[in-house]
Amino acid sequence: MAFGKQSRSFPVQRKIFVTGTAGFIGFHLARRLLEEGFAVLGYDGITDYYDVVLKRQRHQMLLQNSHFRAVEAMLEDQRALDAVVDAFEPDVIVHLAAQAGVRYSLEQPKAYLEANVVGTFHVMEAAKRHAVQHLLMASTSSVYGGNEEMPFAETDKADTPLTIYAATKKATEAMGHAYAHLWDLPTTMFRFFTVYGPWGRPDMAIYKFVDAVLDGRPIDLYNNGHLYRDFTYIDDLVEAIRLLIDAVPERPASAADIEPGDSLSNVAPFRVVNIGNNGRVRLLDFVAAIEAATGMPARRNLMSMQKGDVVATWANADLLHRLTGYRPRTDVRDGVASFVAWYKDYRRV
Template identity: 65%
Template sequence: MPKVLVTGSAGFIGFHLSQHLLAEGFDVIGFDAMTDYYDVNLKRRRHAMLLQSPRFNAVEARLEDMAALTALFERERPEVVVHLAAQAGVRYSLENPRSYLESNLIGTFNVLECAREFAVGHLLMASTSSVYGANTQMPFGEKQQTDHPLTFYAATKKSTEIMAHSYAHLWSLPTTMFRFFTVYGPWGRPDMALYKFAKGILENTPIEIYNHGEMYRDFTYVTDLVHGIRLLIDAVPVRTDDPATIPDWDTLSPVAPFRVVNIGNSDKVKLTDFIDSIERECGRKAIRTYLDMQKGDVPATWADATQLRELTGYTPATPFTQGVRAFVAWYRDYFAC
């Protein structure tokens, strides 16, 4: 099996992906900066679990540190790179946009440079459903225009897609971008809605519900997401000699071994229904504070996952009620509450 580098391996998705790959027998190199955007202890707990496998090695450094990243590539020679590390969070980009510039753009540029120099066999990189921005046509399809991002976070992620396409074209670097849709599950980040809601309900403190609850999200359970990523590792884009042969569902570039793939549950759930489910699992009602729409937010997301199904035969399908049950069970266990 190819050796895989996972950037952001101590993060929520990177941790779950690394676990999944290790369980299949892959050798995994984890790369993470352990930044203090949220509780570093949570990140260290994740890495500690991964380090129980002899096939997992970890490097702590920032992607902006080109010398450290180059040294890792020189030493490990990964054949597949899954680039998940980023400054996450739509709302935090209103407060600290510079961190998104440095992590998401400069960090991604360094990954692209190393992938080019060391001739990586397949580069897979995380984007976001936030790039669909002001689009109102749903479900969101990968061929829709994404020229109107509503947050700087979304703008940086769209920029990484464009950067990656140029490298794929110039250097024949096989590249798959995936757009995630509201990922949730055990070991989630404290800034995520499910974590905040469960915490508030269990501690009997108010939770904030934007747009007065008139919000819809395509909630994607984390193990479904990483299974989709795992299958896409094998779906390596190949430059075509005849663009006319590209199927209508395929976003394969006519000039590069490059495509963009949605990974979502292909369903939209009303936020208040999601909260109702959390209440049932917690065994108590939330103290709800209804607020207006927050700046940069969108009322709904919904993925068209046709391309993922055509490429891999797989579509995420975990019901949100089942995923919420798993998260609340993890939360109660982790915090002994």
């Protein structure tokens, strides 16, 4: 299947360009869009931050659908990105690719500037040039940083990031707002809260915990396990993104037209939206769910608080519900059980 004009013959509603389709979230979103009949062009650098075999397996699954094409290239390569976007002529861009991992950002901060800031700039330039109907880009709950009042709302200040990862994501939010204002480019940023589920990254807590429990090794629990997270199951996250694609922000006539609690900018078609389960789960209870799903006890290695970490995250998801009518709803015990079932099948244990 060729790019560009030939793709117009697809019986689809829109053409969607998705970055990071070999990644955890991008893979699930692309699969969801393809099931609905969209033409999806995926773009991924297939970096070796974690197992590239897992990444290629995700892409291989997507390639079973004739409406999907994949390009392997880096976002930092603007010429390559521009050529792909120009040929595909997308209606919507969903930018998920990034250098992930809060802890890795303590070791390799430059990688985050190059991938998350420079790469995002190149995506925004392409979106501006094609005047896409909607640009959606991933941010993170980590931007709330040192905020202590919870649940976190999109209208709260997010000026105290605690890691370079969070700082780069906050930078992309600011860049996105500037482009939305200058070029009338409808833009939605979503802040993810501790996403987990099948086909997840090996560096994610649930993957490491399940791997260790099934192997009889101890798991590291920072702050002696007294951490709280708003765990968000991948299917819920993907459904929220799909619905937000159609919730295109419009530049308001004045600040008075913005409803209370809406993060819509008063000077741009730009909005930030939390995607979380709207509740906190104690890490020790998360571990208990893993024990129940695996049928094995977890050996706990209690540790002190880790640099750059936060004690709790908790999303106020009211704006998401107002915009889409949807709330993430998967109970953590069900989500963990689904991950464990996938892990056992994937690792053949």
